[in-house]
Amino acid sequence: MIVCIGDVMVDVFYGAQEARRHPGGKASIYAVTARALGTPAAVMGCTGLDADGAAILETLRKTGADVSTIVELAGQQTGADFFEEQGWRMERGANWALTAQHVRDGLSALHADGSGIDAVIVNQGISLEASQEAVAFAHEHGIFLVLHLGPEAIEERRKVSPEFYPLADVIVVSQREADVLSEHLALDVEGKDGAQLARTLFDATNPRWALLLSWGVGGAHLVARTADGVREAGVPASSSPDHEVENYIGANDTAVSAWITWLVQGVATPAERPFPEAVDLLGRAVALAAVTLEYPGPLTAAVEAPERLAAHRG
Template structure:
């Protein structure tokens, strides 16, 4: 059993300033840095750092950043043998601007990430044993993600983060929502998909539940934790109180930790609680993947071995 994250790797280019620029405004940054990112790659690192057997499948460019990305993922314990390389295309980039309170805005150029062959995604998903968790997002073409979902064997749980949400409003994206066993999204994505406002969640969440296979929706609420809605009702799980430095990638940290916990046989509540802890740690540090904690740092046993042998608390 493994966690498989299919999707994007991007090289993140950061600017840190006292405040974010308004439209048409230029603001001086006090620091600049680069770091590894991309939603699926972030999820894989968050899962692997907790000790879960983890694979990442994405497409890198044939520039120097591609091999560097694969080396970084391997160093975190992520298996990358099924990744593809796109000739004549650069590895994707995300431009991240962070203010003094940790708030951020992001613009992404996918580059090679969008060129992952659907056949490669499907073949890798088809090889998953029962008990595995397949994690998909919307950062690569939904047709590619849908191919992976369709190829996953029975007994593989599909954890879907419909981000960016616009890709899931119709057609293949809407069909992919229907395959989800667990849907994880933030309040903004909920608003886009369900047509409600972020502050009025009950109706929109139930509407999304009815459109998914697993009838389970998790709405992440930043510093307020997460709301879990399934056939047993609604449950609110709080997040640790921390001083945020950089909130970039916190949702991916949550999703990766949840995937690792579910693969290990944890209950949904246990997995969400762990996801909130991992996300809370991540926002106290700069960057995405580099900010994610290890199992030892959290004081939990690494999630090695067959599903069901470890149950995180």
């Protein structure tokens, strides 16, 4: 099982007609992608007792994701991303209400049910305390840990000690998140290309195995420790990132989740996979992400066309 911890959101798009609302959020996208590829997945996050929260839960259940550790709180509003003519804005809402105790209780319950946790993916779209608790639990129990850094609460992220990052087996950043992390760590990255930026961040954060700089369908660059030392490689884009935002949202999260899902399938520790195989799986993950561009978000793709995602199982 892959446990996906982070934001659970609704994406709201404004056009000429009425607003369109689509279930989303990084934790949700991680889980439905893993489920489509044949791996059990649980979502841990927080919603309000409202229509948006109910729609997200219904969608996740349709994909077979475990929603037993999603916390529903009265008096909270489910988080939302708003895409308007004047730009993008976010209301974190109930996501910030997920506590460290919620995380500890949820992970303990999943860990004790006998199914086994193969990996934990933590997105920092939740409170600092909750994300740190997830990292601590995974570290304590020897669970493969993926830390997908988020740029949203920059001031809060600056409070994180650099000692936080080496606990992760894999650190994942998008370009925007890489820029924020570089600022957070006071790194000089001016003029560096993607490969140089990824290596600089790898050296600065010191993850246990790898750092992934992902551009979704725009490709990725991987830096990882191997028996022969640190190796790195890039994978090309699978599609132009110049798409309608409604279709493009979540493609990066889909690629990340697909890669992690394939890494954990059939091995005791994902870091055991030969580096060329990890790179090949990353290329396949970038290609899979392009499928979601044909739908209004990865959750919609997972519900309306699961067979298309399942076709990428290997």
